[in-house]
Amino acid sequence: MVQSIGGIAKYSATDLDRLAQQLNQDGICIIPSLFEQKLIEEWAEAFEKLFRERQNQPGGLAPREVARYYLTLPWVSPFANELVFANPVIMGLLERVFYQEYVMVQLGVDVPFQGSDYQEIHRDFRPLFSDQIVTPLYALAVNFPLVEVTAENGPFQMARGTHVLLREEGLKKVASGEIPMESFYMQPGDVMVRSPLALHRGSPNRTNQPRPMVVMGYAMHWLHTPKVELTLQRDYYESLRMEIKQMLRCQVAEELPKEKVETYVNFKY
Structure with missing residues (x-):
């Protein structure tokens, strides 16, 4: 049972087992109230x-x-926070669904503005071999918003369970309504922890923020x-x-670059 201590949810081994089961089955799970509001406010201001x-x-x-953009976050305060990228609850969940050692490879932000539209339904990765062979959870995206996500400001949408289907089969089931394209508020x-193989899309931000x-x-x-x-x-x-160093797949520089040119442009499969 999830308990709240000081307004922040605490997760037991049983909770993590349940979340791992949901992630394997649906390709997505939500961990409510994991981060403190003060942390989110600091990230939002810096972002x-x-x-x-x-x-x-x-x-x-x-x-x-x-009207939708992606940018890589620099590894500086407040973004360089071990309580976020190596959060014990997140790590406990990843250890339950990854069969081998894993590494962190990405820290960025997706942000739609007013004027954005529905993205084409897509995957972020290809299957390991082919659609005919069910791919285990070999990569995961861990998302958290810096504002409340509502029906009006561009909620992430995903079709549950499509991470284990043939891409064309999943698209047909979504088109027919057999599997709904669900909004996640x-x-x-x-x-949110999700499989990038599940069919998903961004939705329009109709607000001025x-x-x-x-x-x-x-x-x-x-x-x-x-x-x-x-x-x-x-x-x-x-x-x-040392264990954190081993978890980070990173370049090490004497100083961080002053300007960043984004290279993660092609993102749909």
């Missing part, structure tokens, strides 16, 4: 400043169709992930515990 800076840099934002502090959604990517240690990257400053990297 707003960062986005304005990136807007003025050539290639500083990756387009995600009309979230409160600040909630965390952006809807930033953080994405942390984790994958089996052998998976090649050329489209996303992490860069850590050496002094910060050296301060981390």
